[in-house]
Amino acid sequence: MQKRQFLRLDSPVQYIKGIGPKRANYFKKLNVENVKDLLFLVPHRYLDYSTVLKIKDLKINDEATVIGRIHLIEIKKAMRRGEMVNVLIRDETGSVVLRWFNRPDLKSKFKIGDCLIVSGKVTFFYNKQFINPIYEIIGDEETISEKAKGTIIPIYPLTEGLGIWDIRRAMNIALELCLDEVVENIPEYLIQKNRLPPLRKALNDLHFPHTIADATKARQRLVYDEFFFFELALARRKLKIKNQDGVPLKRTGTLTNSFLSSLDFELTEGQKKIINEITLDLAKSKPMNRLLQGDVGSGKTIIALYALLITVENDYQGAMMVPTEILAEQHYLNHRSTLEKIGVKSALLTSSIKGSIRDEVINQIQNGEVKIIFGTHALIEEGINFKNLGLVIIDEQHRFGVMQRAALVNKGINPHFLVLSATPIPRTLALTLYGDLDISTLTEKPAGRGEVVTKLYLEKEKTNVYRFINDELIKGRQAFVVCPIIEKSEKMELKSATEVYEEICHIFPNFTVGLIHGRLSTQERINIMSDFRNGKINILVATTVIEVGVDIPNATIMLILHPERFGLAQLHQLRGRIGRGAEKSYCFLILNKFVAQETYERLIFFEKNSDGFALARKDMQLRGPGEILGKKQHGLPDIKIGDLEQDQELLFIARDDAFAVVEKDPELKLPEHLPIKRYLKEFREKEELLRIG
Ligand code: ADP
Ligand code: MG
Numbered sequence: 001m002q003k004r005q006f007l008r009l010d011s012p013v014q015y016i017k018g019i020g021p022k023r024a025n026y027f028k029k030l031n032v033e034n035v036k037d038l039l040f041l042v043p044h045r046y047l048d049y050s051t052v053l054k055i056k057d058l059k060i061n062d063e064a065t066v067i068g069r070i071h072l073i074e075i076k077k078a079m080r081r082g083e084m085v086n087v088l089i090r091d092e093t094g095s096v097v098l099r100w101f102n103r104p105d106l107k108s109k110f111k112i113g114d115c116l117i118v119s120g121k122v123t124f125f126y127n128k129q130f131i132n133p134i135y136e137i138i139g140d141e142e143t144i145s146e147k148a149k150g151t152i153i154p155i156y157p158l159t160e161g162l163g164i165w166d167i168r169r170a171m172n173i174a175l176e177l178c179l180d181e182v183v184e185n186i187p188e189y190l191i192q193k194n195r196l197p198p199l200r201k202a203l204n205d206l207h208f209p210h211t212i213a214d215a216t217k218a219r220q221r222l223v224y225d226e227f228f229f230f231e232l233a234l235a236r237r238k239l240k241i242k243n244q245d246g247v248p249l250k251r252t253g254t255l256t257n258s259f260l261s262s263l264d265f266e267l268t269e270g271q272k273k274i275i276n277e278i279t280l281d282l283a284k285s286k287p288m289n290r291l292l293q294g295d296v297g298s299g300k301t302i303i304a305l306y307a308l309l310i311t312v313e314n315d316y317q318g319a320m321m322v323p324t325e326i327l328a329e330q331h332y333l334n335h336r337s338t339l340e341k342i343g344v345k346s347a348l349l350t351s352s353i354k355g356s357i358r359d360e361v362i363n364q365i366q367n368g369e370v371k372i373i374f375g376t377h378a379l380i381e382e383g384i385n386f387k388n389l390g391l392v393i394i395d396e397q398h399r400f401g402v403m404q405r406a407a408l409v410n411k412g413i414n415p416h417f418l419v420l421s422a423t424p425i426p427r428t429l430a431l432t433l434y435g436d437l438d439i440s441t442l443t444e445k446p447a448g449r450g451e452v453v454t455k456l457y458l459e460k461e462k463t464n465v466y467r468f469i470n471d472e473l474i475k476g477r478q479a480f481v482v483c484p485i486i487e488k489s490e491k492m493e494l495k496s497a498t499e500v501y502e503e504i505c506h507i508f509p510n511f512t513v514g515l516i517h518g519r520l521s522t523q524e525r526i527n528i529m530s531d532f533r534n535g536k537i538n539i540l541v542a543t544t545v546i547e548v549g550v551d552i553p554n555a556t557i558m559l560i561l562h563p564e565r566f567g568l569a570q571l572h573q574l575r576g577r578i579g580r581g582a583e584k585s586y587c588f589l590i591l592n593k594f595v596a597q598e599t600y601e602r603l604i605f606f607e608k609n610s611d612g613f614a615l616a617r618k619d620m621q622l623r624g625p626g627e628i629l630g631k632k633q634h635g636l637p638d639i640k641i642g643d644l645e646q647d648q649e650l651l652f653i654a655r656d657d658a659f660a661v662v663e664k665d666p667e668l669k670l671p672e673h674l675p676i677k678r679y680l681k682e683f684r685e686k687e688e689l690l691r692i693g
Contacts, residue, residue: 007035007173007174007177007178008035008178008181009034009035009036009039009178009181009182010034010035010036011034011035012024012033012034013027013032013033013034013035013037013038013170015035016035016038016170016173016174017173018166018169018170018173019166019170023162023166026162027162030156030157030162035174035178036178036182038170038171038174039171039174039175039178039179039182039203039207040203040222041156041157041167041171042206042219042222042641043154043155043156043206043207043215044155044156044157045119045134045154045155046152046153046154046155046209046212046215047065047117047119047152047153047155048065048152048212049065049151049152049153051065052065052066052067052117053065053066054066054091054092054093054094055068055089055090055091055093055094055095055096056093056094057093058096058122058128059122060122060123060124060128061121061122061123062121062122063119063120063121063122064119064120064121064122065117065118065119066089066091066096066117066118067091067115067116067117067118067138068089068090068091068095068096068115068116068118069089069090069091069113069114069115069116070087070088070089070110070111070112070113070114070115070116071088071089071090071095071112072086072087072088072112073085073086073087073088073110073112074086074087075107078101082101082102082594082595083101083102083103083104083594084099084100084101085099085100085103085106085107086098086099087099087100087110087116089116089118096122096127096128096129096130097127097128097129097130098116098118098129098130098133098135099129099130099131099132100131100132100597101131101132101597102594102595102596102597102600103132103596103597109137110137114137115137115138116135116136116137116138117135117136117138118130118133118134118135119133119134119135119155120132120133120134121133132597134155136155136163136164137163138163138164138165151208152209152210152211152212152215153168154168154206154207154209154215168207171207171208172208175203175204175207175208179200179203179204180200182199182200182203183199183675183678184198184199184200184675185199185225185229185675185676185678185679186199186224186225186228186675186676187661187672187673187675187676188672189672190228190657193657194224194653194657196217196220196221196224197217197218197221199221199225201218202217202218202221202222203218204218205217205218206218206219206222219641220647220650222641223641223642223643223647223650224650224653224654226637226638226639226640226641226642227639227642227647227650227651227654227655228654228657228658229637229658229679229680229683230637230638230639230654231432231435231654231655231657231658231659232658232661232662232676232680233637234434234435234436234658235435235436235658235659235661235662235663236662236666237436238435238436239662239666241286241287241289241436242286244286244287244414245285245286245414246284246285246286246287246288246414246415246416247285247314247316247390247413247414247415248282248283248284248285249282249283249310249311249313249314249316249390249391249416250282250283250310250313250314251279251282251283251310251313252313252314253313254313255309255310255312255313255342255343255344256306256309256310256313258341258342259305259306259309259338259342260306262338262341262342263302265446267299267302268299268442268444268445268446268447269444270294270298270442270443270444271299271302271303271442273440274292274303274440274442275303275306275307277290277438277440278290278292278303278306278307278310278418278440279310281416281438282307282310282311282391282416287414287415287416287417288391288416288417288418288438289417289436289437289438290417290418290419290437290438290439290440291397291418291419291420291421291430291434291437291438291439291440292304292418292419292420292421292440292441292442293420293421293422293423293424293425293430293439293440293441293442294420294421294422294424294441294442294443295422295424295442295445295576295611295612295613296422296572296573296575296576296612297445297449297551297576297579297580298422298442298444298445298446299442299445299446300395300420300422300442301331301395301551304320304393304395304418304420305335307391307393307416307418308320308372308391308393309344310391311371311390311391311416312344312371312372314390315388316388316389316390316391317365317368317370317371317372317373317386317387317388317389317390317391318371318372318373318389318390318391318392318393319372319373319374319375319379319386319389319391319392319393319408319411320372320373320374320375320393320394320395321375321376321377321379321380321392321393321394321395321400321404321408322374322375322376322395322396322548322549323376323395323396323399323400323548324376324545324547324548324549325350325351325352325376325518325522325525325545326516326525326529326545326546326549326550327395327396327548327549327550328348328349328350328374328375328376329348329350329522329525329526329529330529330549330550330551331374331395331549332346332347332348332374333526333529333530334551335372335374339372344371344372345364345369345370345371345372346370346371346372346373346374347361347364347365347370347372347373347374348361348373348374348375349361349362349365349373349374349375349376349378349379349384350375350376350378350522351376351377351378352521352522353378353522362383362384365384365385365386365387366385366386366387367387368387368388373386377404379408379411380404380407380408380411384411385411386411386412388412389411389412389413389415390412390415390416391415391416391417391418392405392408392409392411392412392415392416392417392418393417393418393419393420394408394417394418394419394420395420395549396420396421396422396548396549397419397420397421398421398423398569399548405417405419419437422548422573422576422612423569423612423616423619424441424442424612424613424616425613425616425617425620426613426617427439427441428652429644429648432651432652432655433644435655435659448582449579449580449581449582450556450579450581450582450583450584450585451579451584451585452575452578452579452584452585452586452587452610453584453585453586453587454575454586454587454588454589454606454607454608454610455586455587455588455589455607456563456589456591456603456604456606456607457588457589457590457591458590458591458592459590459591459592459593461590462590465559465588465590466507466508468586469508469557469559469588470508472556472557472586473508473511473538473539476535476554477554477555477556477557477583478532478535478537478538478539478540478552478554478555478556478557479538479539479540479555479556479557479558479559480539480540480542480546480555480557480558480559480574480577480578481500481504481539481540481541481542481559481561482541482542482543482544482546482547482558482559482560482561482574483496483497483500483541483542483543483561483562484543484544484561484562484565484566497515497517497541497542497543498515500541500561501513501515501541504539504541508538508539511538511539512536512537512538512539513537513538513539513540513541514528514531514532514537514539514540514541515528515540515541515542516528516529516540516541516542516543516545516546517542517543517545518543518545528540529550532552532555533552535554540555544570544574546574546577547570547573547574548573550577551577551580552577552580553580553581554581554583555577555578555580556578556579556581556583556584556585556586557578557585557586557587557588558574558575558577558578558585558586558587558588559588559590560574560587560588560589560590561590561592562592563589563590563591563603563606564591564593564595564599564603567602567619567622567623568602568605568606568615568618568619568622569615569616569619571589571606572606572612572615574587575587575610589603589606589607591603602622605618617644617645620644621643621644621645637683661673661676668680
């Protein structure tokens, strides 16, 4: 009875009986710090103990669960897939092999005699086997059948040092002592309408369900909450924007017409359509808030320039912020002279631009002499003031936080706003995830682009790859070689770009090799990039500074070293640097060590898929939408439990509900919306704490 007073939702898990500082540390790895986090720890699946089979009854292709004792452990080399851990388990009816690929961590995990509960698909290879099954080391077989009889056992994300029973025991105490403290987030009428369980019941059923159906409902409830509050934030943001007045910018044609006729290609239908949408938006007296999404190389820059020129036609300034200095430099160098020819002065501002040049640029921005400004984060620094900023464009928006975007917008008075994204997602999903923006999507690439072939190689096949590259270079093509970091770091065993540069020089003695990274000065970088552009450099060794936006149509080879270090989106961006001309292009990945199974699968997925939409979806599954949408650190609740593919129906319901709430009760004044208001307050306080921390 004593304990009851001491455990609260915000108590550290360490205070739960049976969990000392050591176990608390293991919980931390699961992002569980206090009792509340523990209650919201979502099992990733359930084992229905009543359906556990005897080993002799396993059938090929079934999803099944068995319990057995370890009789044999064996480590083997596997073809092309690194190492394999084989474990033989037995029950009183027979034995079955469990196989894991590339899981060196498992070697020390199992002991002969351990009792395992194993779940997965039964396959056949000489004998019945499980490949990469999920498993739990359980105590004694008797204990488990005793404790779990007739129940459904949640399987939590695995972490070292914590078994299911530790988590279950702690969960039991937490629920018993603290569930009453949990308050409802969602108005009663929405819970009823959507036939969801109340939050307390959901938390109870999440961890101790009577049926799988109860567990599923419980998870749905938590997913709904996530989606609902995410959408609510968007709905409120959209409402705020809707109430703003902006300056109408009407196209006159004085600059845009000559710009179009200066192009040596035809706009694609998609580009034309989006240019029309933007022209209409800009002419309105409400600020535009538009997302332009299109795969790498689909031609977003032209559209951005067109919008900037409409702005200048109205004697307002336009700014385009990009995430890397190289990209800012490229935009500026590529467009400066075209713009100059039609009488528009542009400027470049990055943090590498210093001293008197910087002072001059800042001055010209302030007095309005410069009309179009290309820059990086340097644009949002204090002391940079625009005369009259009419349009803000953010390129590669996923690389910026909301705060940074807002900082640039705030340099004008409700300027129009356009963000560009090369991580395209399906329209319905985009409408939902970017609910505060209008959306334009470029679905086609300009015609006449060469095919891009992607291939994953192992270190020992390197010579063949180099030979192939050599042949392409002889034909007059150019190559990028990308490696993840600049300087030597023994710990990460990565070759520094400098080392790679030397190696490449040695391998290709007949060609000129350049090296580019973030530590060079603006002028050095500009020189190297223009040498590469005009063919003086044949091979450019680079760090990820060239990841986004760089546009060199004659470059047809992208060689990526240590590809395991990159996420799907990054790899796709890198591959987007080639395939920009008419020639066939090649993206090669060289893997020089064994990697975890999931990493290997990611690389294979990349090798097989070139569609930006498919990659973006996969990436969202793997890393969660927060990373992909670039909404980390910007005040939107994160989506961690919900799966944007599987739970899409629930997402759309939550969106409609959230937008309806904001429309009906923008200030959340109605008594039935009190739970929402309370939750938002708590969320804001937490954000604030994080921000200060
Ligand atoms: P991204 O959408 O990745 O920003 P860019 O705007 O850099 O793509 O365009 C990629 C390349 O395609 C550039 O070299 C650009 O000049 C060219 N391009 C853009 N639109 C067209 C078009 N309609 N026809 C042919 N080439 C085009
Ligand atoms: Mg671009």
